[in-house]
Amino acid sequence: MRTKIGYAAILAVLIATTIALARPSGGTVDGKVTYEGTPAKQKPIDMSKEPSCAKQYATPPTTETVVTGPNNALANVVVYVSAGAPDEAAPSQAVVFDQKGCRYIPHVLAFQVNQELKVTNEDQTSHNIHPLPKINREWNKSQPPGTPPIVDKYDKMEFIPVKCNVHPWMHGTFAVLKNSHYSVSGDDGSFKLPNLPPGKYTITAWHESYGEQTQEVTISGSETKSVNFVFKAKPY
């Protein structure tokens, strides 16, 4: 009997916590990232030098410097609160940057300062991960197939290009950010920054080929404000 009451109490606490966490604790900024103009044509990647990767694709995958969706949507844009929010401690959960089919998945990985980063290799070939930070510490590590993930963290905010020293076509980005208010736009260009306490914020949108744009937004209460970003695309 006592055990039952104990379980019920634990269950009640769990439910209460879940409800408390699920309830929006502030306002939300959402919106869409689009482009105008003609973006550069994305070229098929010639992986003939690495047959174990090339055979994973029926048609060759294309480069990802500009990834677009329907209605001029622009994907892989990191939208984040660059000013107005305090710096936050890193969450305990690690983020994973995977190497599969000689590509980086995801192409753009956003995470927080001092958050654990795990780089995994699912391929039958060796990779050599070489992030190219300017202010963080640079490293360059080889990862043969079947070896454990490479674990690291970055202690300063920075957008870090990542390349593979063995496969020149492999490129990605680490977006190391100071707080948890960030989102990477999907194929529909949409993003959402929830749980923003009332205040004035600077929202920055960063794209690897088109640079960055900022907009100011003021949140009061638990309202949702829409902010849209439009990048100018060039064919070359």
Place this chain on the structure above:
Amino acid sequence: MGKLFAVILVIIALASAYPIATHVFVLPEDISTHGHAIDDQLSDTMAEAGFSFLGAQLVLAFFVWKFAERKAGAKLSNIPGGAKLMVAIAFIIVGAEVFALGVLGQKAWANVYFTPPRADALQIQAQAGQFAFYFRYPGADGKFGAIHPDKIDEGNQNYFGLDPANDVESRDDIVTGELAIPVDREIHLLMHAKDVGHSFYVRELRIQQDFVPGLDLSVHFTATKIGKYEIVCTQLCGLGHYNMKAYLNVMSQDDFEKWLKQKASEQ
């Protein structure tokens, strides 16, 4: 004991010569027009070096056998003329050998390196960089666009540093990761390195040429057999050297044109 050593010497010498003389280790099939001269040169060199090796070993074994049971205190005798004459003779023999190989070999070498390619040879540019080869075809206009190293953007497949925004000639250039060529047509390969020294080696083509940073080098060859062959880097160029390779794809003229059209549409 000494006599046993002499016998072992003879056995080792003959056993080493046997696989060479009976062609146990054969070269892969030659698919080039110039390759037979290289192959002949290789067998000449092997024969000359082989006979010298065998001769030296057998002479050594003969002397070991003859003097194996020499009594202590026996009189030593020198070769007539002394050491000086012997060294002079050795110089002359080795010199003649090297000279003969050089004279014979320069023909095979000169055919590849000291003759210009035909005027209608197909020009293809090859770029070696850590750790991949990339190739560029001039496209419909027959002209290569200029190279701007600062514009190299590998994530965007711009391995050569082309500037299509401002340079019209580079817009139709075709950049690929494999070297596709038509069979029976001379290829003029224009080579440059992006970073450090590399080498272009295709066994079946009997061509091995270094890429040297800062130098524009070239080779020309004609492939005579359709097929896919491996291009490997044979100059230690860094951590990923073992994985630096590409493929040479020799195609019929029709297939090559189709391939080129397909690649042009992907650029």
